[in-house]
Amino acid sequence: MRRFADLAEFAAAKGEHLGYSPWREVTQRQIDLFAEATDDHQWIHVDPEQAAAGPYGATIAHGYLTLSLVSAFMPEIFRIDGLKMGVNVGLNKVRFPAPVKVGSRVRGGAELVDLKNSPAGKLSTVRVTVEVEGEKRPACVAETLSLYIT
Template identity: 40%
Template sequence: MATLQEIADWYQERADRHCGHSEWFEITQRDVNTFADVTRDWQEIHVDPDRAATGPFGAPVAHGFLVLSLITFLTDSLLDLDWSESGLNQRLDRVRFRAPAVVGRGLRAGVTIVSSRSRPRGYLELVLSISIEAEDGSVVCTAEQTRLYQVRTDASLPRFPVLETETPRAKTRP
């Protein structure tokens, strides 16, 4: 059994290390349209492929907040979270939208562990530096995400994050 402090120390020992990249995830027009319906953001650059083709990006692009909402999905395959009971997204800092996420192209996430520490009420705080990149090599978005996790009573130390040379676990689309 591993304690909260032992797990926090395990991640902290890996601070400043790149954990690798997630599998590629294709942003579809259906994804963008569904997100537009939920958020009521129906700008033509997102939802009208014909009009978007004549716009600044030459094709429809995903909403920036859609890209942000995929961070947890894209990054969880790079972290062993079997020790956690539940997780909460606490904050996003230093968010920058650097390039458009063109519909029909793949995105993936790169993760670096920034820090880890135990917090009150049995939470582990994990801070990650995240870079979302497109298939053409452009960086779409960067952010620093802080997550809080409750540790399971039967937790063991994590077996990984993926560190540079290993292959991430595949994750299926929800």
């Protein structure tokens, strides 16, 4: 994990890759729980038998499940000391170039795109790329917006 002493040090990393989270496996239980939480029970996610005969040969994680992992990856990738709080304020752009098959291992990598003043604090744009171990294309690329308050 990369650690920054304060927002000034974080700002100096603009344009830099900040590092990677640890790898984590995406399980069928996780996919099923996400389906329950979102009421999205499409067979490609929750029916291993039918999905085995489908286009991916296995169930796949929901795109939004993959995106939701970004919030877990970011604190594993970097930390900024001296903050009162950091708040997720949204996304600029999200893409899902490739699926995440059940049992795959994924990790997030982050790049600081921008950090600018905001009336409430500093607004960061961090591009997070969710990689699938052994795959060429990422599963998700998202520009996250976070407000940091000191």
